[in-house]
Amino acid sequence: MILFCRAAFWIAVYLALVLVPLFALLIGPRPAGSGFWWDLSLALGFAGTTMMAVMFFLTARFQRATAPFGIDLVYYFHRWISLGAALFVVLHPVLFVVQDSYALHMFHPAVMGWELWSGVGSALALAAIMVTSLWRKPLRIHYDAWRVWHALLAVIALALALVHIAGIGYYSGEPWKKGLWLVIGLSCVAVVVYVRLIKPTAMLKRPWRVTEVIEERGSTWTLVLRPEHHAGFLFLPGQFAWLTLERSPFAMKEHPFSIASSAENPLELRFTIKELGDFTRRIGQIKRGTKAWIDGPYGTFSIDRMQAPGYVFVAGGVGIAPIMSMLRTLDERGDKRPLQLFYAYHTWERLTFREELEELRGRLDLDIVYVLNDPPSDWEGETGYLTEDIFARHLCAGRSQLECFICGPTPMIEVAEKSLAHQGVPRGQIHSELFDLV
Incomplete structure (x- = not known):
């Protein structure tokens, strides 16, 4: 219940950071010439900008804020909510043109003022972020180079958006409203300073x-x-x-x-x-x-957060790493609760931690089900890919009371989640580690 309340609190904080500035702008006189579509376009532009600003906080790794969800889920939320912000930014000028085709002439390079150029620049920077993030691997962009450019483009996109808003002046011309956008911009600067200067300085003292x-x-x-x-x-x-x-x-x-x-x-x-x-x-x-x-x-992917009479672990490839942490911890604690591990890999010869797992099986109450895609000729265990039939044959009794932890490739996670649910494990007791953050 405490965890739920904390999660609800931080969700409310997120909504407040995104929506409160939007509604605050409605206070005061409405500018002349506004109408529904005009106002909707401005609202989308404002919302897209505040959503961009909040992205700086989402990726700053504030442990207190991410603890109820797990930072992997926060990063996935960041990925998908960014698409929403980009959609709002695109619809912002489109609605202008739809409701008044004459407005299209304002975007001609020969007549565009600096306030429109800044808006276009912000949209282009945001588009570059979307393209390089969603298709980083197909475009063969090195991860380290991508991170640097991602951060720079994010700063550029937000800065140009704020310049655009200040230059246009609709619903933001009053001094206190300009001050509101200034506070938003300075808050993001403060986050960047914390993440790139203050936090690394503290880490230098703990090598x-x-x-x-x-x-x-x-x-x-x-x-x-x-x-x-x-x-x-x-x-x-x-x-x-x-x-x-x-x-x-x-x-x-x-x-x-x-x-x-x-x-x-x-x-x-x-x-x-x-x-x-x-x-x-x-x-x-x-x-x-x-x-x-x-x-x-x-991260929240831990047995210590989910007490149960027993645990089921599902690993694919190097997804065994966090599960080994849990098994090694249980071993050192002398834990005698029943444990079950489904471990999918290509070959027996290359199976990581093969020998240690056998040793742990002798010290823990641990049942291991290996699933090999390319088994040796004398293999008598499960073969192919992890399927619901394999869970149906091997999943231990009392499954409705067990907590299940899954880590591996995304397709395997999806199969395991559905299979465990179909076998009677409540959805709330199935936990997955989404380690492919980008």
């Missing part, structure tokens, strides 16, 4: 050091890190953090990874990382002694 680089099965590596001259931090099993290696925390080179180690030992963090993308492709080349910086912990 970490890579003490081991362990090669795992399946082109996967585990980095073992220990705090340097500080006590580390407490985290919940299954949470994740942003990791910066070799660069300073000011460099915008951090990457999110699940913590794979036991939460019972805050003086050692393990990140198990598969060679997949721009940064991870060379993860095995990291040297012992490399300095690191960690921003975390984040």
Whole structure:
């Protein structure tokens, strides 16, 4: 109930930040020549601008605000609500032209004033954000370069939108209304200063050091890190953090990874990382002694937040990492509750943590169901992809009381969520880690 109240509070805060400025602009005299479509167009422009401004707060990783939801869900919300803001910005000038085709001549480059140029520039910057974010991988834009340009374009889009509003002056010409937009702009500047200057400065005082680089099965590596001259931090099993290696925390080179180690030992963090993308492709080349910086912990994907008489885990590929954190923690605590793991992978030979999982099965009350897409010739277990039939054959009894945790590729997550629900697990007890944030 407390978690629900906190979530409701932050949702109300978001709606207030987006809508209150919009309604505040209606106070006072209405400008001449306004009508329904004119006012609707202006409202969409104002709403799109305030939504852009709130994006700065959504991605600032304020732990108190993200805790009720999980920062992965906050980032997904940011992704989709950005499309809404972009739609509002596009409809803003379109409605002008629809209700008065003569207004189209105002957008001719020969007659456009600086206030319209700033609006067009803001829309183009926002369009660039949408294109490079939604199609970053097909366009082969390096993740680190994308992050820098994403931040710069966001600042440009908002700044030009505020200039556009101030220049047009409709519903915003009065001094206090201009002051309102100024406060909105300065608040976003304050967030940028906090995220890019204040927070990295604090991280400089809490460095970490890579003490081991362990090669795992399946082109996967585990980095073992220990705090340097500080006590580390407490985290919940299954949470994740942003990791910066070799660069300073000011460099915008951090990457999110699940913590794979036991939460019972805050003086050692393990990140198990598969060679997949721009940064991870060379993860095995990291040297012992490399300095690191960690921003975390984040996430709600944890057994410690969901007490139950037993747990079901579903992992695909490197999605085993946060689940290993939970299993290792349960092992160190001597937990005797029944556990079940469905682990989907391509081959037996490359299955990450194969040996350790067998050891954990001997110490925990752990049942493991392996599902191999390309099994060896003598394999007698489940084959192919994870399906509802596999859950129907193996899912343990008392499923309506169990909490289920799923991490892996998005198609596997979707299948697992539907299958578990069909097998009698309440939807509210199915938790997924959405680790593909961008």
